[in-house]
Amino acid sequence: MNLIFETSVPGRGCSILPECDVSVPDLPETFSRKKAPRLPQLSENDISRHYTALAGRTHGVNNGFYPLGSCTMKYNPKINEELASLPGFTAIHPLQPEHTVQGAMQVLFQAEQALCEITGMDAMTFQPAAGAHGEFTGLLLIKAYHKHRGDQKRTKIIVPDSAHGTNPASATMAGFTVVSIPSQEDGCVDLEKLKAAVGDDTAGLMLTNPNTVGLFDKNILEITRIVHDAGGLNYYDGANLNAVMGVSRPGDMGFDVVHLNLHKTFSTPHGGGGPGSGPVGCKSLLAPFLPGPVVKKQQNRYHFEKPEHSIGQVKSFYGNFTVVVKALSYILTLGAEGIREAAQNAVLNANYMMKKLDDLYTIAYQERCMHEFVMSLEPLKKETGISAMDIAKGLLDNGIHPPTMYFPLIVHEALMVEPTETESKETLDEAIEVFRRLYETAKTDPQSLHEAPHHTAVRRLDEVGAARNPKLRYLF
Amino acid sequence: MGSYVPSTPAQRREMLEAVGCASMEDLFGHLPRQILLDRPLHLPSGLSELEVRRTVEKMAAHNTVFSTVLRGAGAYRHYIPAIVKQVVSKEEFVTAYTPYQAEISQGVLQSIFEYQTMICELTGMDVSNASVYDGATAAAEAVAMCRDRKRTKALISAAAHPDLIQTVKTYCEGAGTPVEIIPMKDGKTDLDKLSSLLDDSVSCVLLQQPNYYGLLEDAETAAEAIHSAGAKYIMSCNPISLGMLKTPAEYGADIAVGDGQPLGLSLSFGGPYLGFMACTNALLRKIPGRIVGETTDVDGKRAYVLTLQAREQHIRREKASSNICSNQALCALTASVYLAAMGAEGLQKAAEQSFAKAHYFAAKMSEIPGCQLRFTGEFFHEFVAQCPDVPKVMDALEQHGILGGLPLDGDFSGCVLWCVTEQNSKEEVDQAIAIIKEVCGA
Numbered sequence: 012m013n014l015i016f017e018t019s020v021p022g023r024g025c026s027i028l029p030e031c032d033v034s035v036p037d038l039p040e041t042f043s044r045k046k047a048p049r050l051p052q053l054s055e056n057d058i059s060r061h062y063t064a065l066a067g068r069t070h071g072v073n074n075g076f077y078p079l080g081s082c083t084m085k086y087n088p089k090i091n092e093e094l095a096s097l098p099g100f101t102a103i104h105p106l107q108p109e110h111t112v113q114g115a116m117q118v119l120f121q122a123e124q125a126l127c128e129i130t131g132m133d134a135m136t137f138q139p140a141a142g143a144h145g146e147f148t149g150l151l152l153i154k155a156y157h158k159h160r161g162d163q164k165r166t167k168i169i170v171p172d173s174a175h176g177t178n179p180a181s182a183t184m185a186g187f188t189v190v191s192i193p194s195q196e197d198g199c200v201d202l203e204k205l206k207a208a209v210g211d212d213t214a215g216l217m218l219t220n221p222n223t224v225g226l227f228d229k230n231i232l233e234i235t236r237i238v239h240d241a242g243g244l245n246y247y248d249g250a251n252l253n254a255v256m257g258v259s260r261p262g263d264m265g266f267d268v269v270h271l272n273l274h275k276t277f278s279t280p281h282g283g284g285g286p287g288s289g290p291v292g293c294k295s296l297l298a299p300f301l302p303g304p305v306v307k308k309q310q311n312r313y314h315f316e317k318p319e320h321s322i323g324q325v326k327s328f329y330g331n332f333t334v335v336v337k338a339l340s341y342i343l344t345l346g347a348e349g350i351r352e353a354a355q356n357a358v359l360n361a362n363y364m365m366k367k368l369d370d371l372y373t374i375a376y377q378e379r380c381m382h383e384f385v386m387s388l389e390p391l392k393k394e395t396g397i398s399a400m401d402i403a404k405g406l407l408d409n410g411i412h413p414p415t416m417y418f419p420l421i422v423h424e425a426l427m428v429e430p431t432e433t434e435s436k437e438t439l440d441e442a443i444e445v446f447r448r449l450y451e452t453a454k455t456d457p458q459s460l461h462e463a464p465h466h467t468a469v470r471r472l473d474e475v476g477a478a479r480n481p482k483l484r485y486l487f
Numbered sequence: 488m489g490s491y492v493p494s495t496p497a498q499r500r501e502m503l504e505a506v507g508c509a510s511m512e513d514l515f516g517h518l519p520r521q522i523l524l525d526r527p528l529h530l531p532s533g534l535s536e537l538e539v540r541r542t543v544e545k546m547a548a549h550n551t552v553f554s555t556v557l558r559g560a561g562a563y564r565h566y567i568p569a570i571v572k573q574v575v576s577k578e579e580f581v582t583a584y585t586p587y588q589a590e591i592s593q594g595v596l597q598s599i600f601e602y603q604t605m606i607c608e609l610t611g612m613d614v615s616n617a618s619v620y621d622g623a624t625a626a627a628e629a630v631a632m633c634r635d636r637k638r639t640k641a642l643i644s645a646a647a648h649p650d651l652i653q654t655v656k657t658y659c660e661g662a663g664t665p666v667e668i669i670p671m672k673d674g675k676t677d678l679d680k681l682s683s684l685l686d687d688s689v690s691c692v693l694l695q696q697p698n699y700y701g702l703l704e705d706a707e708t709a710a711e712a713i714h715s716a717g718a719k720y721i722m723s724c725n726p727i728s729l730g731m732l733k734t735p736a737e738y739g740a741d742i743a744v745g746d747g748q749p750l751g752l753s754l755s756f757g758g759p760y761l762g763f764m765a766c767t768n769a770l771l772r773k774i775p776g777r778i779v780g781e782t783t784d785v786d787g788k789r790a791y792v793l794t795l796q797a798r799e800q801h802i803r804r805e806k807a808s809s810n811i812c813s814n815q816a817l818c819a820l821t822a823s824v825y826l827a828a829m830g831a832e833g834l835q836k837a838a839e840q841s842f843a844k845a846h847y848f849a850a851k852m853s854e855i856p857g858c859q860l861r862f863t864g865e866f867f868h869e870f871v872a873q874c875p876d877v878p879k880v881m882d883a884l885e886q887h888g889i890l891g892g893l894p895l896d897g898d899f900s901g902c903v904l905w906c907v908t909e910q911n912s913k914e915e916v917d918q919a920i921a922i923i924k925e926v927c928g929a
Contacts, residue, residue, distance in 0.1 A: 050834065069580065100550070147810060282583075282818075355511040432492050
């Protein structure tokens with residue numbers, strides 16, 4: 012289809028602004044722009060149709076099943092969207108006087124209280140805009156904590172090799188050296204390797220639990236104790252909190268600091284890549300280091316405060332505020348029981364799908380999974396030549412967004428399936444049927460899978476060519 | 488209790504049986520007992536949709552929505568065309584994830600490719616990424632792009648937005664990068680001081696145009712000094728101002744960053760906003776975050792895909808230059824639709840009218856005794872003026888539904904940073920002037 016610039020017609024446009032009602036003074040030549048930007052010239056109808064066509068070439072959660080592992084693509088309730096777009100939230104300036112934004116501060120305060128209760132933490136910041144941003148922030152808290160105690164030698168962050176790529180990247184950004192420890196065969200932390208890795212240079216450990224293969228690490232108390240005994244702190248990557256919210260809390264597992272992904276666990280949408288929200292919660296020992304400002308309540312009035320030893324700001328203002336409104340609306344809807352119910356059904360749906368596929372597909376870890384499970388397509392590939400990629404592309408022809416591919420790195424030909432709790436048994440059964448059919452196709456007609464997808468807007472792309480000769484903008 | 492779980496009790500039982508569990512609790516039976524929560528969460532019970540609506544609407548009603556806003560300082564109220572909200576509310580755009588599966592994500596990918604093109608056109612730069620969190624983090628990421636083994640130090644203008652300075656400092660503290668602040672003179676970056684700070688340890692210099700105080704920097708002279716010292720030049724700019732102001736590329740910047748909020752995003756108490764980043768071709772492999780490129784599919788059809796991923800965290804892990812993963816895609820889409828609706832002409836109009844009305848307001852203001860402008864330099868749509876009684880003026884304006892400018896502190900205590908945009912009519916501006924006049928006893 013046409014790019015918006017190709018639809019443009021010189022002389023066309025929308026009439027948006029009135030004529031200026033004051034005289035326009037001259038701007039000195041030295042400050043003025045020489046050449047106008049080549050923005051499209053379109054009628055409103057042109058714009059509407061262009062983006063409607065683009066939307067039609069986009070698969071959202073509203074279009075169909077989206078079991079993208081580690082991303083928690085649950086349904087995004089519409090009431091959240093409506094409430095977040097109330098003028099009382101969208102039309103307020105971040106630097107309005109506090110007495111004129113008490114409602115917005117209440118949103119932040121209540122969301123903090125609820126999320127601290129859910130995670131077992133004592134204080135929280137909403138400034139981080141996404142999960143990775145939260146990781147970075149949490150690690151800076153750990154760094155500031157050690158520094159404040161005069162413990163300067165703690166320069167290392169331990170990260171299991173099964174971790175999300177953001178974990179080691181965030182640790183580097185925060186100025187730490189990353190110590191990668193190999194996981195056990197079952198994807199869990201190898202206690203002996205951990206014991207060998209910790210020492211008086213350990214600043215902390217970053218861990219996802221349930222881990223990235225979808226298993227709950229049963230040794231969690233032992234793991235966090237080993238790190239604490241060595242003088243380090245424990246960081247909880249909240250990417251997988253959906254599996255345990257209302258059932259078990261990171262704070263009770265021995266974690267000192269967590270980040271949440273409101274755009275995963277708390278139903279706020281992903282927007283094609285963002286905006287997310289990655290609040291960071293911590294135990295009281297880290298609270299003085301939180302980025303500021305944070306909201307406090309005193310005699311029924313809310314005010315902003317900068318924590319005593321704040322690491323400073325990690326972003327402008329207070330974070331992705333209206334995303335927090337959506338998450339709070341979700342928490343109010345579900346309440347204590349609903350949050351637990353969501354976790355339970357997320358785990359049930361994953362186990363159900365895994366069970367219904369384990370006679371054909373190789374399940375990487377044959378244990379009770381949590382909210383997601385990982386299949387290894389390696390045996391199938393050896394037998395038929397059909398890879399994880401081929402199965403994924405086959406799913407596209409069936410209206411299903413593929414699972415996360417080739418992650419975690421410790422499983423070869425991995426497909427990581429996370430159904431979420433908002434999918435019905437009917438949807439799961441249909442998807443199971445599709446997976447089973449594709450497995451048969453792999454054996455009977457592998458070529459058709461190598462060539463899949465057949466029915467999408469475009470077919471497999473030349474990704475190598477895209478990277479080799481980067482064309483990153485329209486050339487007029 | 489509200490719930491979005493569709494399976495019925497009977498179906499749940501059926502599924503539990505299929506997985507060999509007697510109950511939901513059984514699913515978690517393998518977790519250590521000590522860490523299982525043995526009580527319900529201390530949260531209120533769930534609510535129906537109508538109850539949630541009432542509860543949250545009440546919170547929204549506790550905020551004051553000003554009918555006239557004369558405050559900017561990093562968050563600007565511009566007119567948002569109706570088409571913008573309609574387009575960005577489309578469920579596909581709202582609910583999709585990062586477009587990893589290109590074949591079913593061409594819509595999002597193409598919209599990002601178009602966004603990248605528009606940002607390049609706006610800034611004059613060669614390459615844009617798909618967005619970062621906001622203007623402050625874009626600046627911090629830009630500083631990180633410039634660091635190399637020999638040159639590590641970043642120089643940041645004291646006239647940049649305080650949040651930007653703070654954020655850059657926090658990021659640099661993490662990475663162990665030294666930061667020095669270039670002092671101000673008459674509300675602008677002191678270029679003599681800049682020259683004296685430049686040496687071969689400096690990796691980059693960041694200037695904001697227009698700066699935090701609304702003034703236009705002598706960005707050309709700065710460029711010469713910075714480049715002859717072998718450092719990179721980062722310009723943080725207001726995208727609306729680029730409808731009339733010289734572009735970062737025309738000034739010779741290596742990296743252009745800024746907050747895209749003025750491009751169709753509402754104030755929203757500070758977020759979500761949009762960080763844009765664009766650079767020269769020479770820095771292409773250093774720019775962080777997602778980038779969409781054009782390619783073809785097996786049938787030779789034009790298509791779009793996330794590209795140059797070898798820079799990113801999921802491939803490079805601890806060696807990645809940035810950890811960014813999620814960005815602000817829907818906000819980037821918002822900016823694109825805004826720019827499509829405004830066109831170059833509309834954008835220029837928004838810029839010129841903001842400029843004109845701010846100058847009209849400033850001229851009227853300086854006629855009020857005690858309210859003279861603090862600085863004499865050229866400005867865009869913000870300016871600093873003295874004010875004989877800041878709290879009293881702010882209160883009086885608030886009584887009339889007007890959010891006054893931002894009271895400054897420190898060196899500029901007793902001054903106010905005012906902002907006027909195309910959204911403010913002459914009538915509104917005149918009313919504000921009348922109120923200020925009255926309070927100041929003129």
